[in-house]
Amino acid sequence: MIIKGIKRSFICMSVILLTLSLVDGVTENSWESFSFQLGILLACGVVCLWQLLISKWELPNYFFEVFINFVGSLAIILILGKLLGWYTNFVNVGYVCVEVFIVFAISYFLGITKIEKEVKQINEMIAKRR
């Protein structure tokens, strides 16, 4: 579960970093600054904790889980980003929102496919045992 949380938060943060590198909000100096790098790590840690919390809740509906996950992760990134001064204007924030949404939409469909595949494997195993 911990590994899953770390993996998910790293995927999320790598998308954010990609977005930040594509938009004009963050300058080259920012990337080199220690506080900026520390901020990224901090955000990664907080998102990771959020992901773990979500897993612990055992929400019954997968869509709802992914949606809550999306809203929470986005809020953490936006609040921390604002506090740490990552965003210079709302254009960048919009980019981040769209990127995070895309990541979660993809993860939702991948998750559903994975669950269906696992259920199929389980049913095959049960059939073999009988």
Add this chain to the structure above:
Amino acid sequence: MKIEFQEKKEIKEVEVSVTYRIWNEEVEQIGNCLGKMAKCISGDENGRQYRIPVYSIYYIESMERKTFIYTKNQVYCSRLSLSEMMKNLPETDFVRISKCCAMNINMLKSVRVLPNSKLEALLSNEEKIIVTRNYLKEIRKKLEG
């Protein structure tokens, strides 16, 4: 390996004896399987204490600080928590399917994904119980042995 069944009307409970030439892995496995079958846990029903054979249990559910043991026709109550009960059943075929429920894997007939992405397990007594997605891997591991 030779398997023999004998019907004796005079005995009160099933007797199993294993005859072997040398103690080896096969004999050990038979012993483990029989050990699982013979394992019992205690549960209350209408104020009376019963010993419930583990193989007859369909699932165990914890609700409002009480633990309920479901067999084919009976529901027993236990003062032990689900975690404590699971500690007593480490080498059995019980697998956790949610925070508050553990299921006997031998009673599982099928699993299906509901339209709202919930998972539902169908047991051999046609009872349906909800499975949490996080525990799917554990079910698969248990089935793999």
